[in-house]
Amino acid sequence: MTKTVDFAKMNGLGNMILVVDMRGRSDVVTPEAAIALNADPATRFDQIMAIHDPRVDGTDAFIDILNCDGSKAQACGNGTRCVVQALAAETGKKVFTFQTVAGILNAVEHEDGTISVDMGRPVFDWNRIPLAEEFFDTSRIELQIGPIDAPVLHSPAAMSMGNPHAVFWVDRDPMSFDLERFGPLLENHPMFPEKANITLAQVTSNASMTTRTWERGAGLTLACGSAACAAGVSGARTGRTGRKVAITVASSPNRGVLTIEWRGDDHVVMTGPAEWEWSGMLDPSTGAFRRDDAEAAAL
Numbered sequence: 001m002t003k004t005v006d007f008a009k010m011n012g013l014g015n016m017i018l019v020v021d022m023r024g025r026s027d028v029v030t031p032e033a034a035i036a037l038n039a040d041p042a043t044r045f046d047q048i049m050a051i052h053d054p055r056v057d058g059t060d061a062f063i064d065i066l067n068c069d070g071s072k073a074q075a076c077g078n079g080t081r082c083v084v085q086a087l088a089a090e091t092g093k094k095v096f097t098f099q100t101v102a103g104i105l106n107a108v109e110h111e112d113g114t115i116s117v118d119m120g121r122p123v124f125d126w127n128r129i130p131l132a133e134e135f136f137d138t139s140r141i142e143l144q145i146g147p148i149d150a151p152v153l154h155s156p157a158a159m160s161m162g163n164p165h166a167v168f169w170v171d172r173d174p175m176s177f178d179l180e181r182f183g184p185l186l187e188n189h190p191m192f193p194e195k196a197n198i199t200l201a202q203v204t205s206n207a208s209m210t211t212r213t214w215e216r217g218a219g220l221t222l223a224c225g226s227a228a229c230a231a232g233v234s235g236a237r238t239g240r241t242g243r244k245v246a247i248t249v250a251s252s253p254n255r256g257v258l259t260i261e262w263r264g265d266d267h268v269v270m271t272g273p274a275e276w277e278w279s280g281m282l283d284p285s286t287g288a289f290r291r292d293d294a295e296a297a298a299l
């Protein structure tokens with residue numbers, strides 16, 4: 001087995017993604033490699049999408065997802081679009097089926113270069129999100145932050161898109177909140193035994209909202225696709241929006257937009273762009289890397 005593999009630095013609306021080609025190998029990208037890569041400004045990332053050989057018939061690949069702190073994630077919408085773009089460029093194929101620990105995902109690259117990913121069905125059962133307390137209705141759970149009589153954030157919708165999410169409704173631009181302060185408190189709140197991704201969502205019409213997310217295991221990110229799915233579903237579930245919404249991701253470059261549709265068959269489809277930045281070679285056990293271009297860092 002060779003020491004290094006191909007990898008690409010990519011992004012989905014600014015969400016920093018490393019796509020790592022682990023096909024034909026039996027090893028994995030280690031948490032130590034993830035932490036080392038994140039410590040280097042050249043390879044700082046939010047998620048690693050490690051592409052492995054398929055494990056079930058009818059799928060193109062198994063995708064292992066790591067956060068920048070070395071923890072595992074069950075879903076990554078922006079990263080999945082990056083994987084589609086990378087494999088479409090390599091193979092010429094437009095339609096893909098992936099397996100993740102959360103299930104099977106179908107994806108397609110459209111003529112205009114945008115990519116749709118069927119992110120599967122949302123999960124609302126309190127013990128499958130999971131929450132620490134039983135809630136019959138998880139569309140509005142009892143949780144608040146700030147003074148007891150004047151909370152800054154309160155009563156989020158909770159759900160899982162394979163990974164746990166809490167969506168707090170706000171009445172002004174999410175960028176005006178101190179999410180750097182509140183994010184870690186909420187991510188690690190005892191209500192969320194497996195932690196949670198924390199999103200602020202401002203509904204701007206029946207078919208649009210603006211979001212900003214603090215990611216479990218990654219902190220403040222420029223964008224989070226599964227959080228956009230959670231916000232879109234939660235908007236429809238609580239009657240704030242219809243089932244198809246344009247989500248402006250406030251923190252992303254140029255306030256990019258993801259379209260989220262909660263279809264009649266209960267599947268959530270996310271559509272948006274992906275962008276390749278540069279490629280190189282990577283040692284998946286240590287995180288040592290070399291760029292293909294002149295700015296290469298030595299292995």
Ligand SMILES: N[C@@H](CCC[C@H](N)C(=O)O)C(=O)O
Pocket residue numbers: 015046047067072073074075076077078079163164197215216217218221223224225226227
């Ligand atoms: N950026 C991702 C979500 C990443 C996973 C998350 N940090 C977790 O641990 O659940 C996306 O685009 O969905």
